[in-house]
Amino acid sequence: RRWLVESQAVGSLEALEFHEIEDLYLLGTRLRLRSMEHLSGEVDYKLCKKYGKTSTLSEPITNVYLSEAEHQFLAQIPGHVVRKRRYFVAGGALDLYGQGEFAIFEMEFKSEAEAKKYLPPSFAREEVTNNALYSGASLASRGT
Numbered sequence: 001r002r003w004l005v006e007s008q009a010v011g012s013l014e015a016l017e018f019h020e021i022e023d024l025y026l027l028g029t030r031l032r033l034r035s036m037e038h039l040s041g042e043v044d045y046k047l048c049k050k051y052g053k054t055s056t057l058s059e060p061i062t063n064v065y066l067s068e069a070e071h072q073f074l075a076q077i078p079g080h081v082v083r084k085r086r087y088f089v090a091g092g093a094l095d096l097y098g099q100g101e102f103a104i105f106e107m108e109f110k111s112e113a114e115a116k117k118y119l120p121p122s123f124a125r126e127e128v129t130n131n132a133l134y135s136g137a138s139l140a141s142r143g144t
Contacts, residue, residue, distance in 0.1 A: 001057065001115055002134065003124035005094065005103040010123045013094075019086045021095075025137040026079040032136065033074050036086075045071035056130055057115045080140035090121040097139065104134060 017039060024033040032048040045066040053059045066074070084095040092107040105124045109115040120127075128134040 001109075001118065001120070001127065001129045002104050002106045003120055004126045004128055004134070005105045005123050006125050007096075007100065007103050010089065010094065010103070013087050013089075013096075016087045016089065018088075020083070021086055022081060022083050023136055023140060024075060024077075024079045024081050025140045026074075026077050033071065033077075033079070035071060043068070047074065055112060057109075057112050080137070080143075082136060082140035090123075104128065 019039075020037040022035045025031075026033065030050040030052065032050065034044075034046050034048060036044045036046075038044070045068060047064045047066055049062045049064075051060045051062075082097070084097050087094040087096070090105070092105055094103055094105050096103045105120065107115075107118060107120070109118065132138055
């Protein structure tokens with residue numbers, strides 16, 4: 001599930017670990033190519049296949065980890081890019097887009113029942129789980 005966040009309500013993020021993420025959504029597909037840089041400088045590369053929603057709260061995905069060379073090769077495929085800084089707060093992921101223009105808090109669950117009964121933290125405002133305007137692919141196509 002995903003929520004828009006009131007950044008001021010989160011508090012200071014200065015002392016928290018974060019990752020710099022760049023996602024390339026490959027045109028005409030449900031594929032996402034990701035590079036995720038850790039504070040240590042280590043970078044993870046992966047290819048994600050999204051299969052589409054099976055319900056309002058469930059979307060199966062598959063991730064394949066790649067080498068840097070494989071990532072560079074696939075990064076030549078046309079697509080739209082979005083960059084974000086991901087912090088780990090309240091048991092989930094807080095993604096800051098652009099220069100902090102807006103943020104989305106996201107939680108993943110092992111079951112749909114678990115997702116339904118979850119109460120988000122107080123800084124989470126409007127739920128955008130099913131709002132296509134806030135999907136990663138949509139944000140990338142808008143150049144966010």
